[in-house]
Amino acid sequence: MAWLRPEENSERDGRRARWIYLAVAYVLLIASGCLALLNGTPPAEFAPYAVAAALWLPLLFPLYPARGHAIWLRWGYYIVLVALATALVSTSAFFAAFSAIGYSLAFALFSSWWSMVGVALTAIGTVIAQSEGSGNLSMLTVMLGVTLPLLFAGWAVGVESERRKTLIGRLTAANARITAAAEENAALQAELVMRAREAGVLDERRRLAREIHDAVAQGLIALITQLRAADLTKDDPAEWRRHMDNVNMLAQQSLGAARRSVRALRPEQLERSHLPEAVADLAEQWAATESVSLITEITGTPRPLATAVEVTLFRVAQEALANVSKHAGARRVALTLSYLDDDVLLDVRDDGDGFDPAARGREGAGREGSRREGSGREGFGRGGFGLTAMEQRVRGVGGTFAVESVPGEGTAIAVAVPALPREEGST
Numbered sequence: 001m002a003w004l005r006p007e008e009n010s011e012r013d014g015r016r017a018r019w020i021y022l023a024v025a026y027v028l029l030i031a032s033g034c035l036a037l038l039n040g041t042p043p044a045e046f047a048p049y050a051v052a053a054a055l056w057l058p059l060l061f062p063l064y065p066a067r068g069h070a071i072w073l074r075w076g077y078y079i080v081l082v083a084l085a086t087a088l089v090s091t092s093a094f095f096a097a098f099s100a101i102g103y104s105l106a107f108a109l110f111s112s113w114w115s116m117v118g119v120a121l122t123a124i125g126t127v128i129a130q131s132e133g134s135g136n137l138s139m140l141t142v143m144l145g146v147t148l149p150l151l152f153a154g155w156a157v158g159v160e161s162e163r164r165k166t167l168i169g170r171l172t173a174a175n176a177r178i179t180a181a182a183e184e185n186a187a188l189q190a191e192l193v194m195r196a197r198e199a200g201v202l203d204e205r206r207r208l209a210r211e212i213h214d215a216v217a218q219g220l221i222a223l224i225t226q227l228r229a230a231d232l233t234k235d236d237p238a239e240w241r242r243h244m245d246n247v248n249m250l251a252q253q254s255l256g257a258a259r260r261s262v263r264a265l266r267p268e269q270l271e272r273s274h275l276p277e278a279v280a281d282l283a284e285q286w287a288a289t290e291s292v293s294l295i296t297e298i299t300g301t302p303r304p305l306a307t308a309v310e311v312t313l314f315r316v317a318q319e320a321l322a323n324v325s326k327h328a329g330a331r332r333v334a335l336t337l338s339y340l341d342d343d344v345l346l347d348v349r350d351d352g353d354g355f356d357p358a359a360r361g362r363e364g365a366g367r368e369g370s371r372r373e374g375s376g377r378e379g380f381g382r383g384g385f386g387l388t389a390m391e392q393r394v395r396g397v398g399g400t401f402a403v404e405s406v407p408g409e410g411t412a413i414a415v416a417v418p419a420l421p422r423e424e425g426s427t
Contacts, residue, residue, distance in 0.1 A: 018060055021105065025057050028098040036092035046091040053084040053098070060105070074109045078118055081105070082125050089129035099126045210315070210389050218322040219254030222289060223247055225325060246289045275310045276302045279317050279337055286321045293332045300339030306420040312393045313337070313346050313417065319390050320348035320413050329353045330410065339419070346415040354405045390415075 033050055037043065059077055082102050088095035099122060106118025230243035270278050276298045287294040305313075317335060324330055330352030338345040387403060390413070394401040399417030 017108070021060060021101070021108065022057055024104075025098070025101045026054070028101060029053060032088070032092070032095040032098040035094035035097075039092065039094065041092040041094075046088055046095065049084055049087045049091070053081070053088065056081060056084060071110075071114075078102070078105060078109055079121070082118075082121050085122070086125035086129045089126050093130055096126055096130065206392070210393060216254055216258050218318060219250050219257060221322055221326055223250045223254065226250060226289065250289070270310055270314055274302065275305065275313060276337060278310075278314055279335070282314070282318060282321070283335055286325070290325055292324070292330055295332075295334045297334070297336045298339075299336065302339055303419075304422040305344065306397075306422050308397050309344070309417050309420050312397050312399070313344065313415070315393055316346060316390045316413070316415055317348065319386065323386060324348075324350050324352065342419055343416050344419050346417075347412065349410065349412040351410040354407045354409045354411050356407055357403055357405055 029050060033046065036046055056077075082099075085095065085099035085102060089099055102122030103119050106115045106122065109115075110118055226243045226246045230240050230247065233239040233243060273281065280296055280298070283294055283296040317337075321333070321335070324333055330350035333348070333350045336345070336347045338347075391401040394415050394417060397417050397420070399415060402414045403411065404414070405411035
């Protein structure tokens with residue numbers, strides 16, 4: 001009847017179980033009494049003990065299943081019940097059936113190996129009562145030989161049970177900690193996702209800022225340059241008209257580029273041709289508006305590259321030529337696009353005024369190579385873009401960016417990016 005043990009059942013089940021205990025005890029008591037009467041046992045011999053047992057049994061109610069009572073109260077109840085059962089067995093062996101209730105109550109009232117002590121007391125009391133004090137101790141000896149090993153086994157089982165309870169308690173606590181850690185990790189994961197989203201938003205803002213700079217600012221710089229040149233040639237209608245035609249062309253290009261940037265599309269030149277042709281067209285258009293000798297060279301075997309790589313190379317070439325127009329005062333410019341096995345190289349060199357790269361580093365990323373007294377590259381990359389924008393683009397695709405320049409000796413920009421192939425289906 002271990003299923004009636006209170007530690008394995010709820011309080012409600014325990015209250016129901018005590019009714020079962022009492023019902024079984026009364027049935028056994030009445031049945032044993034009837035059998036004793038039928039066997040010729042005088043009622044006067046067992047009636048007092050039977051009545052006492054019947055009155056004593058209900059005292060189980062306040063003791064079970066509430067184990068909070070002192071153990072001496074439970075032991076007191078149990079010992080009296082065992083004594084009454086032993087007395088009944090001494091009057092008739094048929095009351096051994098009633099004394100068997102002590103075995104179940106031992107497990108109900110006590111825990112661990114103490115329940116085995118209760119079982120042993122019930123068994124020994126029953127054996128002693130059945131021997132009727134005749135001095136025939138053979139049955140008692142046998143009973144002790146069986147009971148003592150059972151007591152030891154019960155003690156071992158109790159110890160193991162307590163050990164398992166402790167282990168289960170530790171496992172429960174560990175599971176609780178794991179659950180708490182999982183919840184904490186989930187919260188951290190959510191925070192990481194949020195931070196990643198914020199970082200993505202910031203990167204997108206930077207990308208858009210670079211796109212606007214590349215698409216609009218460069219065109220406006222070239223447009224302003226043409227307007228200034230036109231202002232200087234007012235007396236020459238043909239030259240003035242040429243500059244104004246350039247202004248019109250640059251304005252239209254800038255407007256189209258701005259619209260494409262808003263739609264986050266590739267540069268127009270890359271939409272209608274591959275990178276080598278786009279760079280060549282860019283160089284040709286730039287040379288047409290500048291009084292500078294430009295040499296463009298494409299080496300290696302051109303092949304389609306990843307969109308991000310082609311856009312980066314094109315924008316760097318565009319920015320480098322725009323810087324030459326505004327800052328360098330150069331007479332000759334060389335642009336080389338080289339396709340290697342694993343990398344693609346872009347080099348832009350001019351023989352202009354040059355500048356001090358160390359000054360750019362000292363003045364910070366916010367204003368690369370800002371205005372230096374006496375330099376022909378004043379205002380280089382003003383507004384936080386220029387060289388920094390090019391470098392950010394190149395690093396964004398896993399490439400390297402280098403600038404070499406000496407005041408009065410020109411500038412060289414060298415870019416190397418991985419030759420990532422274009423994915424199938426991309427444009």
